[in-house]
Amino acid sequence: MKSTYLIFLSIVMSWNIGFGQSNPKSLDGYKYAYVQKLEYKNGRTDIYGLSYSTERFLKNSGFYILGNNNNSWPKEAQLNPCLILNVLVNNSDGSKVFMEIRNCKGDLVYTDKSTAANWVNDFQDNYNRSLKNIFKGFGNYQLSYNASKTPKIEYPEVEKLEETEESLKTYYTTNTIDEIEGIYKSYQSDQFGYYMIGIKKYKNEYKAIIIESDFKHWKPGDVKAVFEPSSMKGFYSTTWFMGNKTPFETFALMENPALLSVEFKDAQTGDKRTDKFIKMYPSADVSSATTIDGIKATGSGFVISTDGVIATNAHVIENADRIEIHLNTEFGTKTYTASILLKDESNDVALLKIDDDEFKGFNSLPYSILQTTDIGEDVFTIGYPLNSLMGDNYKVTDGIVSSNSGLKDDVRFIQITTPIQPGNSGGPLFNKDGNIVGLTTSKLNERAVGTSVENVNYAIKATYLINIYNMLPQKEELSANTSLSDKDLKDQVKVLKNYVCLIKIY
Structure with missing residues (x-):
C-alpha cells in the first residue's frame, strides 16, 4: 500500500496538461515581437513574470523585442507594422496560462494554452510551469525570416493626381x-x-x-x-x-x-x-529671409570662462555688425551685447566676449572641456536650431560618437548621430558626464553626396577650441569641474541650459 500511495502522491502534486499547439513556422514572416504587459484588476502588472519570461523566450528565438514606447522602435518597425507580432499571455484559475500571437491585421497566427498544478497550489510555480509547457510547443524553433510570409495591409484608396x-x-x-x-x-x-x-x-x-x-x-x-x-x-x-x-x-x-x-x-x-x-x-527672397527684425543669422554658443568668454563656430558670426547673446537665468532670458575676441576660420572656431555692463559674470562653470572621445559613447547637445521657425527655447538632442574623424577622415571632426539643424552651429557637444568634447558644426548634405543619408553630423573637436583659447593674452584657467557626472540627462540639462546661449547676428 505504501508504494501505491507514493505513486498517487507524485501524480497529484504535479500534473501538466497541454492544449492545441500551432505551427511555430507560421511566425517566419515577422521580425519583431511586442509582448503586452499583463495587467491585473488591482493595478499591478506582470505579477508572476509571465510577460517578462515570454519576452526572453522570443528574444532567444531570434525576435527583436519592442518596448512600450514606439518612438524608440527601429525605423523599419515603425514604417511597417506587419513585421510585428502582437503577443498576449494571460493566466487564470491558479494554474492555466494562455498565449495568443496576432499579426497587424488582428489574425491569430499562433495560439497555445497549458495547465499545471501542484499539491500546495503554488500559483507562481503553476503558472511558470504552464508557460514552460507552451514554450516546449515551439520545439527548437529559431526565427528564419521569410518576406513572402509577411502579411500585406490593404489600405483605403486616396485621390491620386498626375503631379510631379x-x-x-x-x-x-x-x-x-x-x-x-x-x-x-x-x-x-x-x-x-x-x-x-x-x-x-x-x-x-x-x-x-x-x-x-x-x-x-x-x-x-x-x-x-x-x-x-x-x-x-x-x-x-x-x-x-x-x-x-x-x-x-x-x-x-x-x-x-x-x-x-x-x-x-x-x-x-x-x-x-x-x-x-x-x-x-x-x-x-534673400533680403526678406535674412533681415527679419534686422537679423542676418542665428546660432548657438556656450560659456567657457566665468568672465563671459563665449565659444561658437566662426561661420556663425560671419559678416557680423552687431552680436547679441541670449542667456537663460533664474529670472528669465537676459540679452547682452558681445564682441569678437578671436576667429580661427580654418577650423571654424570663434571666441566672443560679453562686453555688456549688465553682465555680472558666473561664480563657476559646471563642466570641463575634454580632448578625447570614444567611438560608441553617448553624447548630447543643447542649442537653438531653426530659431525663427522653432522659437527661442533651447532644444536637446542626443546620440553617439560614430567616428573620431569627419568627412574623408578629417581628424579635426567627430562624426555623431546627434541630430542637428541650422542654428545648432556653435553649440556644445557634451559627453554622458556633462563635459564638453566638441562644438556642433554641420550635417552631411544629401544634395552634395547625391544620396539619402541619415544621422551623419559633425562636431569640431574641443582640442581646437582649447588651442584658440590659449592664444588669448589674458585668460583664466579653463574649468576642471566634473560635478554633473553622477546626474542623469534631465538633471544635467537643468543646469547646463544656463550656460548655452542663443547668438543673434545683426
Missing part, C-alpha cells in the same frame, strides 16, 4: 500663387515620419500631394491632405490622411510664409501635438 515635383515647380514659377502653395518637407520628430509634399490650389481648396515619403504605401501623386480656407487668414480646416490612409479632421496654420503647422493627436497619450512643415520652394 517638376510639374509643381513649373506651376509655382508660372502662376501667381497663394501663401500656402509650395513644396514642403516635414520637420521630422519621433512621432512623425518624413514627407515631401507639394500644395496646389484646386478651385476653392488646396491639396497636398505626395512627392516623397518614407512610407512605401504612400506613392508620388497621392493626395495627403485637403485644406479649406477659413474666415481667418492663414487658418485652414483640414482633412489629413493619416499613415494608414484614414481621414483625420483637424486644422492647419501658416505660422509665417515658410512654416505650416498641423495639429494632431498623439496615438499613445491622446495629447495634442503640432507637426511642422518647412517650405522649401519657392525659396523666400
Whole structure:
C-alpha cells in the first residue's frame, strides 16, 4: 500500500496538461515581437513574470523585442507594422496560462494554452510551469525570416493626381500663387515620419500631394491632405490622411510664409501635438529671409570662462555688425551685447566676449572641456536650431560618437548621430558626464553626396577650441569641474541650459 500511495502522491502534486499547439513556422514572416504587459484588476502588472519570461523566450528565438514606447522602435518597425507580432499571455484559475500571437491585421497566427498544478497550489510555480509547457510547443524553433510570409495591409484608396515635383515647380514659377502653395518637407520628430509634399490650389481648396515619403504605401501623386480656407487668414480646416490612409479632421496654420503647422493627436497619450512643415520652394527672397527684425543669422554658443568668454563656430558670426547673446537665468532670458575676441576660420572656431555692463559674470562653470572621445559613447547637445521657425527655447538632442574623424577622415571632426539643424552651429557637444568634447558644426548634405543619408553630423573637436583659447593674452584657467557626472540627462540639462546661449547676428 505504501508504494501505491507514493505513486498517487507524485501524480497529484504535479500534473501538466497541454492544449492545441500551432505551427511555430507560421511566425517566419515577422521580425519583431511586442509582448503586452499583463495587467491585473488591482493595478499591478506582470505579477508572476509571465510577460517578462515570454519576452526572453522570443528574444532567444531570434525576435527583436519592442518596448512600450514606439518612438524608440527601429525605423523599419515603425514604417511597417506587419513585421510585428502582437503577443498576449494571460493566466487564470491558479494554474492555466494562455498565449495568443496576432499579426497587424488582428489574425491569430499562433495560439497555445497549458495547465499545471501542484499539491500546495503554488500559483507562481503553476503558472511558470504552464508557460514552460507552451514554450516546449515551439520545439527548437529559431526565427528564419521569410518576406513572402509577411502579411500585406490593404489600405483605403486616396485621390491620386498626375503631379510631379517638376510639374509643381513649373506651376509655382508660372502662376501667381497663394501663401500656402509650395513644396514642403516635414520637420521630422519621433512621432512623425518624413514627407515631401507639394500644395496646389484646386478651385476653392488646396491639396497636398505626395512627392516623397518614407512610407512605401504612400506613392508620388497621392493626395495627403485637403485644406479649406477659413474666415481667418492663414487658418485652414483640414482633412489629413493619416499613415494608414484614414481621414483625420483637424486644422492647419501658416505660422509665417515658410512654416505650416498641423495639429494632431498623439496615438499613445491622446495629447495634442503640432507637426511642422518647412517650405522649401519657392525659396523666400534673400533680403526678406535674412533681415527679419534686422537679423542676418542665428546660432548657438556656450560659456567657457566665468568672465563671459563665449565659444561658437566662426561661420556663425560671419559678416557680423552687431552680436547679441541670449542667456537663460533664474529670472528669465537676459540679452547682452558681445564682441569678437578671436576667429580661427580654418577650423571654424570663434571666441566672443560679453562686453555688456549688465553682465555680472558666473561664480563657476559646471563642466570641463575634454580632448578625447570614444567611438560608441553617448553624447548630447543643447542649442537653438531653426530659431525663427522653432522659437527661442533651447532644444536637446542626443546620440553617439560614430567616428573620431569627419568627412574623408578629417581628424579635426567627430562624426555623431546627434541630430542637428541650422542654428545648432556653435553649440556644445557634451559627453554622458556633462563635459564638453566638441562644438556642433554641420550635417552631411544629401544634395552634395547625391544620396539619402541619415544621422551623419559633425562636431569640431574641443582640442581646437582649447588651442584658440590659449592664444588669448589674458585668460583664466579653463574649468576642471566634473560635478554633473553622477546626474542623469534631465538633471544635467537643468543646469547646463544656463550656460548655452542663443547668438543673434545683426
